[in-house]
Amino acid sequence: MPEKKASVHWEGQGKKGVGQISTETDALKAYPYGFGSRFEDDRKGTNPEELLGAAHAACFTMAFSFAADKAGFATEVVDTKARVRLKVDGAGPEIDRIELELQAKVPGIDEAKFQELAQGAKRDCPLSKALKGVPEINLVATLIQ
Template identity: 75%
Template sequence: MSEKTASVHWEGRGQKGQGRISTQTGALNNYPYGFSSRFEDDRRGTNPEEIVAAAHAACFTMAFSFACDKAGFATDTVDTRANVRLVKEGDGFKIDRIALQLTAQVPGIDEAKFQEIAAAAKRDCPLSKALASVPEITLQATLVQGGGAEGQAR
């Protein structure tokens, strides 16, 4: 069993307030976030959706690599991007879509097996399960082998 922690300290009211996020490992240490880094284009801070995107991409990538290994395929490189969309809903907001984009080099795997493993990793990674209430989680998986054979799935 594993349990990880993060903490937030917030000062000030609503849109004028400022938070600081810290993680157990120190990867984030009093890292700023607030209204402008969440809803505007202030890149001096982070936001919850960016952190969710990073967590989902990291979890999915590991799940994919582990699943390939279990199936007898070693991953050379695996790159994942996660886009998390926050939309207005009534008086509040909700995450309505997460789009995962995977590009990987996996020697010896065929396209069908690659897509099967990618889809299973999307379904089975712990963050995908935790985020199951998001109405739409998509996956675009591209296999690159020795010169660029590519495939996509949703």
């Protein structure tokens, strides 16, 4: 598998600095981020936690769809939301929780098998494995009829 690449350019000091995030596919091209978009409510840029949540949701969604396919079930619609909590205290910032919320339409599957596949995808997707240091990764999975 090829390596995936991203880059960041940063100018300025600490809270006053601003950065730009770029990916090799140009999905992000000099996209802004900084203190305000990470620790405050500035919606003009992104932040590492938002990007991590998007990446984890994307990875998990694919893992779920592939697991369902392998088990003989064709996914029609799979939607995943991710919430990444950055806790800030005296020890410094830390990602202490990720919440994944799955809603999927999978004809012919029963609730027990659906939950089994969802939990397996959460456990086995490459980003979940990479994020083992996060104390809490939770999943709420809803089967749409």
